[in-house]
Amino acid sequence: MFGDSEANRAILATVFVTIVIFSYTGSDLILNQREVVQYAQTEKEWVISFENSIVDDDEDNMTFTFNDIWAHQDEKVIDFFLDDVQVSEGFAIGFIDVKIIPEECNGAAESEGRCENGIWISDGGEWECDSISATLMGDNSTLTGQWYDSGNSLSKSDSGCEPLYLRIVIYPEYDEHNEVNQSAVNEYQALSPWKVGGWGQGVVSVQINVDVNSYGGFGPLDDSEELTIEVRVHEFRATATLNNMSL
Template identity: 35%
Template structure:
């Protein structure tokens, strides 16, 4: 009887140990399977990441392009007489300036010219150069880069010299060719294809202050000035050439 109980106990212990070993083997098998899955998934993830990196790297590697500007200039001239201490505003409609199709307005130059014949001629040898002040007015009537450091919006002269003012209309435009980085020609030219700049009306304010001298004999005092305002509108169209 006692031997049979011992035998039963031994068999039960063997069953327990066998079950433990079977569970351990199952865990090992499951661990191996999980490891295989992780390795396979990691390999696939690495391959996918590498492919995406190569694509992104290729897209991010920009070519070098030479950006060139073909420039066309349209001019308007206004001549008028100013009286002493008179201030006038002369308006120029941008639609009146003719540029080739596809050209964009890059910048505007205003040249204010005094009448040279009225300053120190043989008919009036003691005449002096009059004082002229000129301004490009930012009155909201013209789309331009009013805050650009390249602008010259005001000027004054009393030595019979021309007053030259300048207003940049297109963002970043200075008329000079330059190199640019871009993935393709379309992207290289994209910054130079915006429409809407240089539209509206240009307002130029001019004020005259006649310099007088004491009368000598029959010489007549000068109390006015013939002033010419010349406006040059520079239009451009850009092209891009791949630099090899």
């Protein structure tokens, strides 16, 4: 009988110790689970980085190119169809640049002569630089983009034989970012603003007007202007990295 009593006390002691251990362990598990849930639901700081490139099928560092001759007071609208190009997988269009290059003094290796105060001077004579104006035409019904973005340059003009540069921002809030900070619960939410589809669809329409200037210097009469249009579609892909300061 005495032996049974000792055994019972030993069993009870073991059970008590086990209960205490499980109580502490269970409490720790519950606390840890709460911490994990709280961490998962808490916004953290993410660093969003951007990989940038030009949509370029033939490795000439441009997406489209076009060359034509404008007569005096000609107005032409040249269309470039974005359906004809393939954006890289996982990328979106950030912005589109258009460069209009006059035949005189355009920096090309085969271009002879020099420009001085709006006059093109070469061995063959002197000509006044032609007046050129260019405008990106359209709205979201023809090209989905940020038509009212402060980073746009939708219209330019020049009479000094210099190239014209136009730009339209396509993706919301995109401005050639290197890195930006984003508050979000997880990586998916951090990247979601940069994975919205539908932007950069349609036609890039460039309207160009030319007034040929021939001021009566020596050389053949200037009655036309040859222009080259270069279009560069800039694409980007965003990646998110957790900022260690938010851990």
